[in-house]
Amino acid sequence: MSLNIPLRRAVAPARVQASTTFICSQCRHATLLRRPKRPYTFTQLITLSDGSAFTHRTTSPAPVYRSTRDTRNSLLWNPSSSKLLNVEEDEAGRLAAFRAKFGRSWDANTPTEEELIKKSEESGDQAAAAAAEAAAAEEEEDNLLDLISSFGQEEQASGKKKD
Amino acid sequence: MSSGSNGARRIASVLRPSIAEPQVCRSCHETLVRRNYSSAATQSSTESISTATPAYPVVKPVYTIKAGVLLSRPPQITRDLTPFEKAYYFYQRRLNERLALPFTKYFYFKRGTPADEDWKRKIRERQTPARDIGKYNAYSKEAWNDELLVGSVESEPEHQIEMLVQDAEATVNATSQDTSKKEEIPRPFPRVTEADKANDQKSLNRALQRTLYLLVQSKEGYWRFPNSPIAQDETLREASERTLAQAAGVNMNTWFVGFHPVGHHIYNNKKFGAVDEATSTQHRGEKTFFLKGRIMAGQADLTNNAQNLKDFKWLAREEIEQYVPPHYYSYIKNMLADR
Amino acid sequence: MAASESSRYLARSLPRAFAPSARPQSICLRRNLSDQASSKAAPADLEELESTGSLHATPSAPDAVKSFDPISKSRGRKKQLPRSRYQFRSPKYDRGPLHPHQPPKPSDPSSRLYVPGPFSLPRVEQTYQSTVTSDILTLCYVHNPPGFKPPPKAPRLRSWDDSSPYHKNRPLRGPRGGDVLRLLRKPINFNNIPKLERITIHSYVKKAAQDNSSWLHVAGMAVQAISNARVETFKSKTSVATWSIAPGRDSVAVKAELRGEDMLHFFGKLVDVVMPRIKDWEGVKGTSGDSSGNITFGLEPENVALFPEIEVNYDMYPPKMIPGCHITIHTSAKTDKDARLLLSALGIPFYGKMVD
Numbered sequence: 001m002s003l004n005i006p007l008r009r010a011v012a013p014a015r016v017q018a019s020t021t022f023i024c025s026q027c028r029h030a031t032l033l034r035r036p037k038r039p040y041t042f043t044q045l046i047t048l049s050d051g052s053a054f055t056h057r058t059t060s061p062a063p064v065y066r067s068t069r070d071t072r073n074s075l076l077w078n079p080s081s082s083k084l085l086n087v088e089e090d091e092a093g094r095l096a097a098f099r100a101k102f103g104r105s106w107d108a109n110t111p112t113e114e115e116l117i118k119k120s121e122e123s124g125d126q127a128a129a130a131a132a133e134a135a136a137a138e139e140e141e142d143n144l145l146d147l148i149s150s151f152g153q154e155e156q157a158s159g160k161k162k163d
Numbered sequence: 164m165s166s167g168s169n170g171a172r173r174i175a176s177v178l179r180p181s182i183a184e185p186q187v188c189r190s191c192h193e194t195l196v197r198r199n200y201s202s203a204a205t206q207s208s209t210e211s212i213s214t215a216t217p218a219y220p221v222v223k224p225v226y227t228i229k230a231g232v233l234l235s236r237p238p239q240i241t242r243d244l245t246p247f248e249k250a251y252y253f254y255q256r257r258l259n260e261r262l263a264l265p266f267t268k269y270f271y272f273k274r275g276t277p278a279d280e281d282w283k284r285k286i287r288e289r290q291t292p293a294r295d296i297g298k299y300n301a302y303s304k305e306a307w308n309d310e311l312l313v314g315s316v317e318s319e320p321e322h323q324i325e326m327l328v329q330d331a332e333a334t335v336n337a338t339s340q341d342t343s344k345k346e347e348i349p350r351p352f353p354r355v356t357e358a359d360k361a362n363d364q365k366s367l368n369r370a371l372q373r374t375l376y377l378l379v380q381s382k383e384g385y386w387r388f389p390n391s392p393i394a395q396d397e398t399l400r401e402a403s404e405r406t407l408a409q410a411a412g413v414n415m416n417t418w419f420v421g422f423h424p425v426g427h428h429i430y431n432n433k434k435f436g437a438v439d440e441a442t443s444t445q446h447r448g449e450k451t452f453f454l455k456g457r458i459m460a461g462q463a464d465l466t467n468n469a470q471n472l473k474d475f476k477w478l479a480r481e482e483i484e485q486y487v488p489p490h491y492y493s494y495i496k497n498m499l500a501d502r
Numbered sequence: 503m504a505a506s507e508s509s510r511y512l513a514r515s516l517p518r519a520f521a522p523s524a525r526p527q528s529i530c531l532r533r534n535l536s537d538q539a540s541s542k543a544a545p546a547d548l549e550e551l552e553s554t555g556s557l558h559a560t561p562s563a564p565d566a567v568k569s570f571d572p573i574s575k576s577r578g579r580k581k582q583l584p585r586s587r588y589q590f591r592s593p594k595y596d597r598g599p600l601h602p603h604q605p606p607k608p609s610d611p612s613s614r615l616y617v618p619g620p621f622s623l624p625r626v627e628q629t630y631q632s633t634v635t636s637d638i639l640t641l642c643y644v645h646n647p648p649g650f651k652p653p654p655k656a657p658r659l660r661s662w663d664d665s666s667p668y669h670k671n672r673p674l675r676g677p678r679g680g681d682v683l684r685l686l687r688k689p690i691n692f693n694n695i696p697k698l699e700r701i702t703i704h705s706y707v708k709k710a711a712q713d714n715s716s717w718l719h720v721a722g723m724a725v726q727a728i729s730n731a732r733v734e735t736f737k738s739k740t741s742v743a744t745w746s747i748a749p750g751r752d753s754v755a756v757k758a759e760l761r762g763e764d765m766l767h768f769f770g771k772l773v774d775v776v777m778p779r780i781k782d783w784e785g786v787k788g789t790s791g792d793s794s795g796n797i798t799f800g801l802e803p804e805n806v807a808l809f810p811e812i813e814v815n816y817d818m819y820p821p822k823m824i825p826g827c828h829i830t831i832h833t834s835a836k837t838d839k840d841a842r843l844l845l846s847a848l849g850i851p852f853y854g855k856m857v858d
Binding site: 028030031032033034035036037038039041043044046048054055056057058059060061062065067069070071073074076077 | 592593594595597598614615617622624625727728730731732763764767770771775777778779785810814815849
């Protein structure tokens with residue numbers, strides 16, 4: 001307080017006079033402490049397509065967000081998942097008819113026995129997901145749900161991750 | 164006199180740890196030689212001395228080098244919060260209720276729409292836009308009363324998720340045209356699985372919050388990580404990949420992390436073997452170097468394994484301690500993750 | 503003299519050579535922190551210490567719990583408490599360190615500058631701690647055999663060759679081929695594993711200068727919605743004549759900077775929900791990055807609209823006014839290669855030629 005009083009006295013006559021003299025005394029103005037402004041955030045439950053769920057903070061007021069397309073069913077994140085590769089649709093049975101007539105030699109990739117085995121074993125592991133998924137997409141843990149049995153794909157996947 | 168001192172010095176120079184000795188492996192030694200020409204010169208000189216006149220037979224200990232696999236399944240879900248963390252996060256959320264900008268309702272709900280009516284009704288009920296902090300009005304006279312009482316469940320994450328889902332259900336039922344049918348929003352899967360309850364230690368769906376490691380049991384009944392001796396002209400990585408394929412089958416999608424071992428285990432035989440006269444070596448035991456791997460998909464399968472294994476288990480860190488001998492555990496414990 | 507010296511040497515080196523190289527199995531007097539996990543009996547001195555913290559206090563009596571009702575107690579109070587007892591208001595102004603009335607520290611909840619949080623334990627953080635760090639540490643390990651000395655490196659700043667007398671006392675020359683000194687990459691060990699530091703969302707709205715400021719407002723709202731943070735606006739620094747933008751005149755950009763919990767939640771949402779939904783997206787370009795560990799990529803306006811926060815009230819944004827944005831992920835890695843390793847471990851795909 002004692003510091004401020006002489007300063008103010010020095011300032012007051014200077015304002016009355018012309019601005020010819022520049023008063024170079026040390027002064028410290030008060031700084032307004034502004035409250036930081038932050039938008040209101042909610043907790044939202046995000047359910048991914050394979051049923052795993054996690055909560056996060058968001059500005060959106062919707063309590064639950066169900067995603068239909070995410071890392072669990074996107075080919076870019078699951079390069080070794082054969083489920084997501086484009087599978088030929090043969091609802092009318094025309095392809096089957098073609099094969100019955102001309103054989104399978106025209107197919108680009110014939111399904112192997114291993115894939116068939118995999119399909120049968122797939123059903124046992126489906127119940128495995130929980131309230132919050134804590135695994136990176138690197139780990140591709142939803143691949144736990146389906147078995148990849150061909151040994152060559154493993155090297156391909158590991159080669160990709162090394163980058 | 165002088166000859167005796169020379170002999171002693173020669174023995175000492177043979178026994179002195181130099182980089183030509185087996186303390187440095189072959190590939191490292193090559194890199195050293197490549198990078199340091201001066202050291203290569205000294206090494207060749209010592210070798211010539213030692214081969215010239217060995218004072219008496221020096222026995223080289225020889226170990227079997229083995230490659231091991233530390234195959235792990237990373238944690239699949241977030242961990243349980245401690246009571247302190249629950250209380251802290253809850254307190255911060257109620258504090259944030261007072262300090263953040265108020266929710267701009269008109270930006271999200273158009274006036275007069277069913278969603279708006281529903282929102283108003285809910286706000287009247289719980290007095291705050293947030294669903295996970297219980298009934299709390301940050302702008303009332305009693306806003307100071309932001310602490311939970313003993314036994315209240317509002318800070319539990321399960322309760323908060325339940326409130327979110329109930330709120331979504333209420334919105335769906337209130338705004339839908341069809342009032343006869345009750346919409347049901349599926350709850351998240353339980354954090355404790357069937358395999359947890361049954362304590363099925365072969366299942367990968369167990370202990371989702373923990374890292375699980377593959378342990379195999381030999382025919383003699385010892386539990387350890389899969390390992391096998393390294394063949395000639397085989398790198399550690401190739402050997403461990405082969406080991407895994409031989410031990411647990413190829414029915415897994417795995418990824419080996421890097422090319423360097425994360426840990427090792429040294430086993431010394433109780434009785435040292437006979438000294439091989441030709442090469443003056445003595446077999447002392449085995450050294451196992453563990454490479455880290457991650458399992459992405461699949462399951463271990465011990466039928467027609469090539470290593471005389473009879474059982475396998477997926478175990479977390481503390482469970483491993485109960486299965487392996489203490490000496491083995493003292494080597495491996497530092498490469499196992501806490502969580 | 504010579505004999506005594508060599509025999510001393512022999513005496514020193516012999517026991518070292520003949521000792522069995524295996525560790526003695528019987529007794530181990532070393533005690534590490536990690537030993538505590540094993541079932542070693544705690545010394546008797548430590549037994550009298552409290553084993554559990556104050557969090558595990560004994561539960562209070564049930565009747566005391568039932569009768570505790572702070573609201574009714576305060577309502578039933580006849581006289582008001584003195585203000586100093588229950589309410590402290592921070593001064594509105596900071597008047598300097600010599601002023602008798604000091605505002606509390608920003609970390610104090612009663613301070614005006616206090617920012618609460620964190621409100622949750624982000625799952626990206628947990629994945630990073632439990633899985634990614636140890637993998638990166640293993641992947642980045644470089645084995646140096648004992649006795650290895652790294653070859654001497656040339657100094658980063660070159661000295662002058664003193665061919666001219668004017669070279670005296672000059673500051674050192676910059677590196678060859680440009681003046682930029684790249685960051686030094688140290689070997690990655692347990693305490694410099696790359697991690698996420700901050701994420702910047704930046705949106706340059708050129709229509710804000712051409713048309714009117716509503717473009718900037720919408721961009722600010724959109725960026726705030728997806729990022730949970732207030733945005734800053736920026737004026738143009740450069741003149742773009744074709745867009746009629748003059749430096750210092752027009753506010754043309756908004757930026758939000760995220761750290762900590764906000765950043766991690768944004769990152770998780772971006773990777774898990776938004777990126778897979780982008781049409782025909784191959785990933786982040788491998789050439790992206792400023793060669794010091796910060797990776798930038800852009801999102802088109804239709805991709806920004808894929809965020810769940812914008813989807814929930816898409817109609818509220820004026821049509822065609824949702825901005826695109828650039829997202830910069832600042833990591834503590836010193837090279838782009840390490841940053842890419844971290845980000846791909848956390849789930850961002852990269853494609854094309856990788857430039858380090």
